[in-house]
Each structure stands twice: as structure tokens, then as C-alpha cells.
Amino acid sequence: MTMTTTRPVQDSRAGRWVARHRFIAFVALAYAISWSLWLGAAAGGGQAFFLLGGLGPMAAAAIVTAVSGGSLIAWIRPVWRWRVPARWWAYALGLPALLYVVATLVLQGLGFPVDWSLGIERLPDYxxxxxxxxxxxxxxxxxxxRGFGLAVLQERYSPLRATIVLGLVWGVWHVPIYGPAGFVVPWVLAVFYTLLWNATHSVGLCILLHASFTPAQDHLLLMPRQDAYTAVLDTPDWVILGTYLAAAGVVVAMTRGRLGAGLPR
Structure with a gap:
């Protein structure tokens, strides 16, 4: 009986290229998957296409991991890494809210109609x-x-340089949703995610931080909505961006650019 063998995927020409250029392959696939699905949504595919587009980064990471000969189990395991010090739970849940308290205080100081009671009113939506x-x-x-792109970049680059690169890629990925300037905020926020990832190696906590930032942005600017969102890049937008930049600068300075690398977990 003749036994047929199959070459490992990473031994093919494409597999070898992907193994040498994992980050480039990951980015190209993430953009191709997400942007094509979002284009389909805009062309009438509906909400399902839009939501599926969000799977692009995860699908791309899985494909590149498999094609380059990595372990899918090892890649996905940090999603379930929840046993980390309590301070990092507090960071993931509380940092976005804290930043919006600061932004709201600044707006109040500038004379904007801040209403702190809106915090209770908006809690269910939050x-x-x-x-x-x-x-x-x-x-x-x-x-x-974080679970793939940042990990791969930090094999070669410093945490700060890896964050700058990944933050830009992550930000530009959002442009079809948020418009030409939609890359700016994710680019800045990437600093906070790198610190959390390096301190915990928990994708689960990064997911929680992501889930905390979005409702903070949507609900925790404690002004009447007709005053808070009057135009694109109005004063509240600049105050929020300034708060993000200042906080990111503090994190970089306090960690001396290491962004959590080398901290005991």
C-alpha cells in the first residue's frame, strides 16, 4: 500500500513567505476581510455584513498562525487568561471612565453645560x-x-515603536467606519492597550478594556447631547483627544517607554 504524505502548509512557497512576513500578511488579510465585508454592507448587505467585518483581525490572525506553522491553541489561550492582579481589572474597567471624568471637568471649567446627574441616567445604556x-x-x-499583531511586532521592536506601528494600522482599519480622521483616536489609545497586554498577557482583559472605552465614548461625556455633539471636531472632541494624549504621555513617561514590558505577572 502506498501512503501519500502532505507537506506542511508552512513548507509551501506561500507558507514560507507568510512565516517570514507574519505581520504584513496579518494586516493585509485583516483589511481585505473587513473592508470587503463593510463594502458589502454599504452595497446593501445589511447589518450582518457589517458585524462580520469586525471579525477580520481575528480571522486574519488565525489564518496567518495556521499557515506559518504556529499553534492556534497557544494563540487563542490568552483570551481566557483572567487570573491577573485586581489592579489590572480596575484598569480595564475604570480607566476609560476616569478619562471621561477628567474631560468633563475640563469642559465644565471652560463653561460648558455639564450635568453630573446624567451619569446615573445613562448608566443602563453604558x-x-x-x-x-x-x-x-x-x-x-x-x-x-493585541493577541497576534502586538505580540509579533514586539519580537522585533521596542514596546513603544510596536505600539506606534500597530496603533496606526488599527486606526486606519477604522477609516471606512469613522471617516478619514478615524485613525487618530485608536492610534493614541493603543498605548493603554499595550501596557495592559504587556502587564498581563491577557487578551481577555484587553477585550474588557475595549468594551469599557466604547460606552465611555458614547455615554460618559456628561453634557446634553445637543450640546456635546454639535459638529465634527468641535470643542468637546478636542478636549477628549487632548485628555487621551495627555494620559498616553503620562503612561509613556512613567514606564520610560517600556509600557509594561518586564513587569511581573
């Missing part, structure tokens, strides 16, 4: 958005961005 993004936002993105 929690609902958090749960939604926990399962259908960050859960689809973070196994790709």
Missing part, C-alpha cells in the same frame, strides 16, 4: 453597550490586534 461590545466588538478584534 452597561448595555459594554456587554454588547464585550461580545461583538472587542472580542472580535483583540485576539488579532
Amino acid at each position: 452597561l448595555g453597550t459594554l456587554v454588547f461590545v464585550l461580545f461583538l466588538g472587542g472580542a472580535m478584534e483583540e485576539p488579532g490586534w
Whole structure:
């Protein structure tokens, strides 16, 4: 009897190229998958196409891992890494809310009509958005961005340089949704995710941070919506961006650019 053998995928020409250029292959696939599905949604495919587009980074990471000969189990395992020090749970859940408290205080100081009682009124919407993004936002993105992309970049680059590169890639990925300037905020926020990933190696906590930022952005600017969102790049937008930049600068300075690398876990 003749036994037929199959070459490992990574031994093919394409597999060898992917193994040498894992990050480039990951980015190309993530963009191709997500943007084509979002284009389909815009062309009439509906909400299902839009939601499926969010799977692009995770699908790309899985494909590149498999094609390059990596372990899918080892790649996905950090999603379930929840046993980390309590301070990092507090960081993932509380940092976005804290940043919006600061932004709201600045706006109040500038004379904007801040109403702190809106925090209680918007709490149900905040929690609902958090749960939604926990399962259908960050859960689809973070196994790709942090669990694969950041991990691969930090094999070669410093944490800060890897964050700058990944943050830009992550930001540009959002452009079809948020418009030409939609890359800016994710690019800045990437600093906070790198610190969390390096300190915990928990994709699960990165998902939680992602799920905390979205409802904070949607619900925790404590002003009447007709005053808070009057135009694109109005004063509240600049205050929020300035708060993000200042906080990211503090994190970089306090960690001396290491962004959590080398911390005991």
C-alpha cells in the first residue's frame, strides 16, 4: 500500500513567505476581510455584513498562525487568561471612565453645560453597550490586534515603536467606519492597550478594556447631547483627544517607554 504524505502548509512557497512576513500578511488579510465585508454592507448587505467585518483581525490572525506553522491553541489561550492582579481589572474597567471624568471637568471649567446627574441616567445604556461590545466588538478584534499583531511586532521592536506601528494600522482599519480622521483616536489609545497586554498577557482583559472605552465614548461625556455633539471636531472632541494624549504621555513617561514590558505577572 502506498501512503501519500502532505507537506506542511508552512513548507509551501506561500507558507514560507507568510512565516517570514507574519505581520504584513496579518494586516493585509485583516483589511481585505473587513473592508470587503463593510463594502458589502454599504452595497446593501445589511447589518450582518457589517458585524462580520469586525471579525477580520481575528480571522486574519488565525489564518496567518495556521499557515506559518504556529499553534492556534497557544494563540487563542490568552483570551481566557483572567487570573491577573485586581489592579489590572480596575484598569480595564475604570480607566476609560476616569478619562471621561477628567474631560468633563475640563469642559465644565471652560463653561460648558455639564450635568453630573446624567451619569446615573445613562448608566443602563453604558452597561448595555459594554456587554454588547464585550461580545461583538472587542472580542472580535483583540485576539488579532493585541493577541497576534502586538505580540509579533514586539519580537522585533521596542514596546513603544510596536505600539506606534500597530496603533496606526488599527486606526486606519477604522477609516471606512469613522471617516478619514478615524485613525487618530485608536492610534493614541493603543498605548493603554499595550501596557495592559504587556502587564498581563491577557487578551481577555484587553477585550474588557475595549468594551469599557466604547460606552465611555458614547455615554460618559456628561453634557446634553445637543450640546456635546454639535459638529465634527468641535470643542468637546478636542478636549477628549487632548485628555487621551495627555494620559498616553503620562503612561509613556512613567514606564520610560517600556509600557509594561518586564513587569511581573
